[in-house]
Amino acid sequence: MTRSNTATxxxxxxxxxxxMAAAIGEIGYRDTTVADVVRLAKTSRRTFYEHFASKETCFVALVTEANDEMIRRIAGAVDPTQPWPVQVRAAVVEWLACSDAERAVTHSWIRDMPALGSLGRQLQRDMLEKFVDMVQALTDSESLRDIGIYRVDRQMAILLLGGLRELIASNVEEGGEAMDITETAVRASIALLGPRS
Structure with a gap:
């Protein structure tokens, strides 16, 4: 009896x-080869090149997908009916939990993406805009305006996102987990997003 190949x-x-994610976790993005990816995927080089033009485009697809999922999870974790510090904590905790779940990919996105040149810079810009949009959407509600918190402007969102991203990366590089920075990240986010006097 033969098994039919039903993989799509x-x-x-x-x-x-x-x-690709497994290879990054095992040996890091820089040392990963297409051969490593297909070995871990239990498929062929031919199949790889049917889907991706290069190791770099596979990495970009992985990071794009991971970040899009992270944004969905963060936005879904925030209950706009809760007090604003609870909303901030929920968003930060979900971001850190996502980062810990995909530690190697998150770290590689932050540290290895710049080495991809124009492809990496474009992805970084695209991802930054998606995260800015998310922060602006989460801070744009009537209940927050009622207590003096307004839709965060783009520059403040970039400052918040860049600071949290760098804090995550440096903590992971030192052997910690993203969740280790929870209290610092929550305090900083509340200070940046809080009511304006």
Whole structure:
């Protein structure tokens, strides 16, 4: 009896992205090769190149997907009916939990992406804009305006996001987990987002 191959292109793409994530976790992005990805994905180089033009484009796809999922999870964790410090804590805790769940990918996104040149810079810009949009959406509610908190401007959102991203990366590089910075990240976020006098 022969088994039919029912894997779809989407299944292969998922396996390759998971293979890239596993390779980053095992040996780091810089040392990862297409051979490592296909070995961990249990597929072929031919299949890899049917889905991705290069190791770099596979990495970009992985990071894009991971960040889009992170944004969905952060936005979903915030209950706008809760007091604003509770909302801030929920967003920060979810961000850190997502970062810990994908530690190697998160760290690689922050540290390795700049080495990709124009491809990396474009992805960083695109991701930053998505995160800025998320922060602005989360701070744009009638209940927050009633207590003097207004939709955060773009520059303040970038300051908040850049600071948290760097704090996560430096803590992970020192052997810690993203969740280790929870209280500092929550305090800083509340200070930046709080009511204006």
């Amino acid at each position: 292109p989407v299944d292969f793409r998922r396996r390759l992205l998971d293979g």
